[in-house]
Amino acid sequence: MSASGDRRRASLASRGMQFAFVVILVGVWYLGTTYGGISPILLPNPVAVYHELMDVLATGEYVSDLRITLMELVTAFSISSTVGVTLGYLISRSQYSIRVFEPLFAGMYSVPVILFLPLYILFFGLGPASKIALGVTTSFFPIILNTIAGFGYVDRIFVLSARSMGASEFQLFRWVLLPAALPIILTGLRIGFTVALLSILGSETIASLAGLGHRIVQLGEGMDTARMFAYIAFVVVIALILNMAVSTLEARAKRP
Amino acid sequence: MTMEPGTVPAPPNRTAWQRIKKWFLARPWAARLVVILMLFIAWEIAARFFVDKIFLSPPSIVFTSLHTVFETNGVPRALEISASEILVAFLMSVAIGLIVGLGVGLNRFSHRSFMPIILLLYGTPQITILPLFILYFGIGPASKIAFGVSHGIFPIIVTIVAGVQNIKPILITSAKSMGASRWHIFRWVIFPHMIPSFFAGMRLGMTGVLLGVLLAELYVSTAGIGYFTSLFTQSFNPTKLLGLISVLAAMAIGLNEIVRRAELHYSRWRMN
Amino acid sequence: MNDIAVKVRNVSHQFGEQGESLHVRALLDTSLDIARGELLCLIGPSGCGKSTLLNVIGGLLEPTTGTVHVGNTQVKGPLPQQVAYVFQENALFPWSTVIENVKLGMMFQGVARTEREPRARKSLTAVGLADFADHYPGQLSGGMRQRAALARALSLETEIILMDEPFGALDEQTRMVLGEDLSALLSQTGKTIIFVTHSLGEAVFLADRVAVFSARPGTIKEIIAVEEPHPRKPAFMTSEKFTLLRNQLYSLLHDEIRKAVMQSTASERAAASGRGTGKGAPS
Numbered sequence: 163m164s165a166s167g168d169r170r171r172a173s174l175a176s177r178g179m180q181f182a183f184v185v186i187l188v189g190v191w192y193l194g195t196t197y198g199g200i201s202p203i204l205l206p207n208p209v210a211v212y213h214e215l216m217d218v219l220a221t222g223e224y225v226s227d228l229r230i231t232l233m234e235l236v237t238a239f240s241i242s243s244t245v246g247v248t249l250g251y252l253i254s255r256s257q258y259s260i261r262v263f264e265p266l267f268a269g270m271y272s273v274p275v276i277l278f279l280p281l282y283i284l285f286f287g288l289g290p291a292s293k294i295a296l297g298v299t300t301s302f303f304p305i306i307l308n309t310i311a312g313f314g315y316v317d318r319i320f321v322l323s324a325r326s327m328g329a330s331e332f333q334l335f336r337w338v339l340l341p342a343a344l345p346i347i348l349t350g351l352r353i354g355f356t357v358a359l360l361s362i363l364g365s366e367t368i369a370s371l372a373g374l375g376h377r378i379v380q381l382g383e384g385m386d387t388a389r390m391f392a393y394i395a396f397v398v399v400i401a402l403i404l405n406m407a408v409s410t411l412e413a414r415a416k417r418p
Numbered sequence: 419m420t421m422e423p424g425t426v427p428a429p430p431n432r433t434a435w436q437r438i439k440k441w442f443l444a445r446p447w448a449a450r451l452v453v454i455l456m457l458f459i460a461w462e463i464a465a466r467f468f469v470d471k472i473f474l475s476p477p478s479i480v481f482t483s484l485h486t487v488f489e490t491n492g493v494p495r496a497l498e499i500s501a502s503e504i505l506v507a508f509l510m511s512v513a514i515g516l517i518v519g520l521g522v523g524l525n526r527f528s529h530r531s532f533m534p535i536i537l538l539l540y541g542t543p544q545i546t547i548l549p550l551f552i553l554y555f556g557i558g559p560a561s562k563i564a565f566g567v568s569h570g571i572f573p574i575i576v577t578i579v580a581g582v583q584n585i586k587p588i589l590i591t592s593a594k595s596m597g598a599s600r601w602h603i604f605r606w607v608i609f610p611h612m613i614p615s616f617f618a619g620m621r622l623g624m625t626g627v628l629l630g631v632l633l634a635e636l637y638v639s640t641a642g643i644g645y646f647t648s649l650f651t652q653s654f655n656p657t658k659l660l661g662l663i664s665v666l667a668a669m670a671i672g673l674n675e676i677v678r679r680a681e682l683h684y685s686r687w688r689m690n
Numbered sequence: 691m692n693d694i695a696v697k698v699r700n701v702s703h704q705f706g707e708q709g710e711s712l713h714v715r716a717l718l719d720t721s722l723d724i725a726r727g728e729l730l731c732l733i734g735p736s737g738c739g740k741s742t743l744l745n746v747i748g749g750l751l752e753p754t755t756g757t758v759h760v761g762n763t764q765v766k767g768p769l770p771q772q773v774a775y776v777f778q779e780n781a782l783f784p785w786s787t788v789i790e791n792v793k794l795g796m797m798f799q800g801v802a803r804t805e806r807e808p809r810a811r812k813s814l815t816a817v818g819l820a821d822f823a824d825h826y827p828g829q830l831s832g833g834m835r836q837r838a839a840l841a842r843a844l845s846l847e848t849e850i851i852l853m854d855e856p857f858g859a860l861d862e863q864t865r866m867v868l869g870e871d872l873s874a875l876l877s878q879t880g881k882t883i884i885f886v887t888h889s890l891g892e893a894v895f896l897a898d899r900v901a902v903f904s905a906r907p908g909t910i911k912e913i914i915a916v917e918e919p920h921p922r923k924p925a926f927m928t929s930e931k932f933t934l935l936r937n938q939l940y941s942l943l944h945d946e947i948r949k950a951v952m953q954s955t956a957s958e959r960a961a962a963s964g965r966g967t968g969k970g971a972p973s
Binding site for chain 3: 320322323324325326328329330333337338341342344
């Protein structure tokens, strides 16, 4: 049929456009740095970046920084998820407390949480604690808001039905509230994880002694731009992998 | 039990406590104020009695000493600079976002080709390339504006594209059937339809710009507010630091609120 | 005598307080005796309090005044051992399969684990859903979902089943089939069923007695007896007796329905003007 043939041709054309876009970009980059006389400190040669990246991977230089960043991430997320879900559940138990607390938490969204970073640095110093503190603060809000939404807006008919069959409070929670709320809570957890990662990388960039964000800054200040690019690429890929992993977990847990 | 037909017995009389409780029950905002008040009290007590003075300052001192923050040499100028960085970055983001958003959204081919690239860029952690921005744009306002724009354009582009794409085809068909030209269709069908999304995008864009500018300021700053947050942090002056942060937070909330109100105002037809 | 399954005495119920914007007098001094093994229909215009009465009988709502006795116990809360509920809206848990839903109900009630599976299978077969035990509610049609809800209620082996417009969301044809099946089931199990409905035909076809409600504040206007043995045959629907009874119901209800419609447009007008001046009913 010509309709599907048209469609195939159209998507082929756009694929071609994307491919051309990337090729041209990389091509200009390569040509500009190889023949264009751009200072390697400003813009390193892609080949050099590639070599640096291979070196970083081969020597395992990234391990210590990666370990620190991941530790900060896992700690921050564990804290914010346990506190957020528990507190969110407790708040969701009455419509009144939802109406009191939900706007409070939602209002915090207009404040850029990054502003708390200098405070945490003052309080905790330049070590991992301040990064964890910021990670917790950033991820807490989407988690608790989604938990409140998930538990608080369970269709009343399910609760009524379970109660009429004699369900105890615990049975109600375990077999009705929790499965009903789970999809929304999982989304909140995924969002929380993503923003925790971003804020931890951010705080490592701004003020830190270790971690992946810090490493990038350090290389930049040392004018080792090629290696810096390599680390940037590395961090972007790590972030991509982590986000995909979390999204897959979320999708899998949501399947009935 | 006999009763007058047509009546339902009245409830028993209330005690004072029950009346207070009922008053609060009808007004969640009052309870919220109480919660906020209690948080401030907790902050006050913690700062006065439990935490060393170099780490935390109680709100009573922070807010009565706000004027010292403004009197610190260079702070008002720094606030001006940062505010202008935010404004310029926001305006640029809107302009760029509008052009790119319309360009990608209106044309089926460019939508299919470039949208995946845009979404990919939107999803990458831009914080990793902050040092590059500084490298390219220097340590002055230019890098802050650039980083702000870099964060602000993506939500604007994405929401404008969505707003344009989401038009019910029947609206365009009916306009065409009445003889509308391409310009007419854009001006009178697509454009008004897109406005609520545009404002929603601007709201998200403002959040992004704030984030970008603040991140860049905190990273490196010679005369902007980042310089002073650094100064107050390193000199262990929690009073001034908390004061400055409160001012900045108020500014951010104010800006967000302005954009949010604008969005609500222009989205009235979408209310259902 | 043990013939009376449920005793309702002088039940009145209001929502909210006098003077509040949300004040509704739903039920007014209602009394009723429901015999063991009968199917009693509650019918009336919208807002007349029939669902409220059902919730009061089932212990899901505490009435402002009056008492309800199930057997010798006064109703003060849900009685899962004696009363099972079938709601109009789908109360099947969408995250569990049909048979899991049925077993969950039994778990809530306190049935021993080993008994749940066989009882579930039995009740699913009784409603004709044996082959769909492992489906999710989302995969079933509306009629099948209500059968599953009925199976869940049956598996609880309670003496009384309360049904709140269970077929309300279904199309005419499905309702007809389900009605016939329900009647057949009733004759086999001898349960006491209290059934709320809007449909005149459904009330006459299913009920042993029909209690007709007045408009809000609701009270029982009259009780009509339908003397026809269960299981009711399709032929009953076209009989002269059926038509007579149906007409009788119609004449009783017509004025009340009109009254109820007036009430609802009046309250909507009041709410709309309240919205304009900034006063609204608290949600």
